Amino acid sequence: MEYKKVPSPNHIFFLFIWILLLPFYSIAQISNDTIRYYHNAITNPSVPLDLPSGIQFFTKKKQIDLKTNDTLSAIYDLRLLSIAEFKIGNNFNSENHIVEALDLIQSMTSGDTLINAKVGLYNQLGRIYRASDNFSEAIKTYDKALAIAHKLNDSVVILNNKANIYKDLTEFNNALGIYTLLNDKHSQLNNDNQKSLIIDNLGYIQSKLNLPEAFENLQSALALREKNSDLIGLHASNTHLSEYYLDKKDTTNAIIYAEKALSLSNKINSNSFKLESISKLMDMNKNPLIHEYRKLTDSIAKAKQVAENKNAFLKYNVAEEQKKTQASKLLQEIESRKRLAYQSLAFVIFLILIGSYFIYRNRYRKAKIEEIYKTETRIAKKVHDEVANDVYKLMASLENNSNIDNKLIDEMEKIYTKTRDISRENSAIDLNQDFGIQLNDLLLGYKNGNVNVITRNLSKIPWNTIHELNKTAIYRVLQELMTNMRKHSQATFVTLVFKKVGSKIHINYRDNGVGCDLSKKNGLQHTESRIASLKGTIIFESKQGDGFKVSIII
Template structure:
């Protein structure tokens, strides 16, 4: 029992959907027929209303193929009503939708239909040259006989409008010979009717019979649009032969059919034909003037939407070209930026490498100095001390020799001390203070300012080592050569730089940078620092260090 209820529920659930889908298909077929072959005055208007709504629904559902189909039918309906501009706009919209699709090259039938309709609009707009071009474009891609028949017939109509009856006859005659291959009576009556009219213009006897045969078959098939064309052509046939009675008869029939179609363009055509039958010269003059004004207005407005479409396509290509140029420009900028970044990285790497290399060289120099100092102390000084000790026990050695050897030992020890390793793990401020106080004695006063205030813990070890050695060199130089009794050292921190100002009250000298001072300059320069000396005889010695 439960299973039966479930089946019934599913059936009831899906039934409305299936029913709705079938209703939609039936409605589309009904309104398509109302547009293609209208039989009531309201058919075209109702078809436009239905497919306008359906087009919006299909676009909302992104059903592009059905939207193109809707637009094509809307264009046909508007054209039959006489709204050429609206008809053109629908074609443009449809062509734009095709261009937006990836599979646009496969939509041949849609393109053929749209180009054919466009050619008809060109014809109605009195733009024969563009109409022929458009029909030829449609013929190039048409792959069905039915399509080719319609397009060739429409192309021949252009020649007929231009009074080029020979070219028109050539095409109509070719199609008439192929009529056995036509798929429906519509194509047969279309070709037969147009062939009959052209034959009548060229006074070919078969013309009247072909016109009558076409009308008879159209009446049989209840083709109201076709009957309108046949009656108009028969009216024209008798008018050409001055039989105004029959010409008026067929013209009135065409007018009645245009009322049935509720088409302003067909009605205008019928009224125009009736005016041609009127013998009043003022009416003929009025018609000639209105036709001239209408044609001029049509040409002035130039509302060919496909021309706009072509312009739009050119604009798209131009925009695409501009966009491509912008992309290329952005690529060039990106490449330039990348090249600049690589260059900056290269320059940065160079300076980093150079800095590391310089640092490594400085460290190597300090290590070498320390190694030499250790070697001087451990080997030379110790050996010298042993020799002195052994000679002191020898009574035959001159005391002057021992004094000289002691001097040599003292110098060796001093060299070792001056270049011995600095333990930077200790408080550097205290180490530097001990160094400077080591040069203080009863004759020399050493005064420092701001030494204890300096943030030594934030200063790199290489700078500390350089400062230590430079001050050691200055103080040693002072003790050996200056005869100074007063030395001042002022320390300052400005940004990342350390400023040290040295001054003593010694005898001064003519500045000549010997090995010691040269070595001092080299130490400071290796760390991108500067050291300046200022001295003269009798005015002491000054040095300014920035590191």
């Protein structure tokens, strides 16, 4: 009889648990493998889709890490995102990722312990600024990294990057100082690639400064790289030696090393290295058309890079063609909105500038008018206090002298009267009092037995709403008109009609005097300039024997 083995309850329980945990275990394994895969896609991309797919993955991972408060992982995600964005030319996005990572470190209570993370972020930020030609910020950022770096290898990388900035700026002496310092320390390094990098860069800078040690260092770096089969380093060494011979006018050797660099770029399978090597060979060609072509293509490439920098991410197939089209449309819409916003901002700024111009011009004009009025008042006071008073004192002393001709005293009295009238006509106006009453007193002051002065609606004008400059101008102009009437017109009747229309004051003056020839104006040009300075108008109407009319709008 055959018996079948039946599983015990314990076995069934463990089997059930294993079945339940297996998916989670598999997911964890897949997750780790996926992270490693996309990390390599960013640090060592091999196909065009690697970088955009890596960006997509770590963007989602960062969001998950932030939700689960896994700040350290989020910092790691952001650094990889920055590297990926930098490699595809999105310097702006790359910089934003670095700043976000630094903010996360700052927010952590253990932030001061994350030195290595900070050093790496600062170094990446310096690379971004260098690629954006923002050399001063790049140097500042590298200095921040150096201030906290404790590892020799980190310091070497950062100092080398800083020296590259000085090399870009053709500040070869500054670069030489750093490379010399690094060369003194290279014996402490265990990394042959770093040693050869330092020696090669030192030799390159020395060659630019025409120092005799240059060739020996360039050759030493080349030998070390050949020993370690460092293809990328060999490409750099051959490029530098080609340039060394080119500077020495030794075109033959320069071409030999440039061709070696081109051959290495083919082995490395790097288009950028190929382009650099071909460019060196083209520099050695004496055909002027080639140099003109180089200049034009470099100019176009630079302009294209600037124009397409924001859209560099679209060069890669991040998702399906449909999503790519939608992203392109969205980007166009954003750009269109930006253009509209910039145009609107420019228009608003233009309006502000125009408005400011007229406001300041109006203030300047008013200030000049006020200065004129103050000057008139000051002169009137000096005429009264100094000239008129001195004349009066002299008259008083002469009256007691019996030998002085009375005609002389009469002439001096006339001079005194004129100076007193000038002072009175230009004396200060107290605009804090009721202006309507002051103006009425002024006009009625010209009324006497021979001249009758009538005003209409003067008291109906809301003078308290009129600007002080306008009130001063009205007072002075009417004073000049009335004085001119008393001196020249022989009028017996004067009427002044006041009316407010909108924000303007209308004043119509009329007398029944002998009139005048308007081509001469009888000294009334001053009234025109007063009204014109306040953007008002004044119109004279008169002819001999038919009185005098004036229309004022201010």
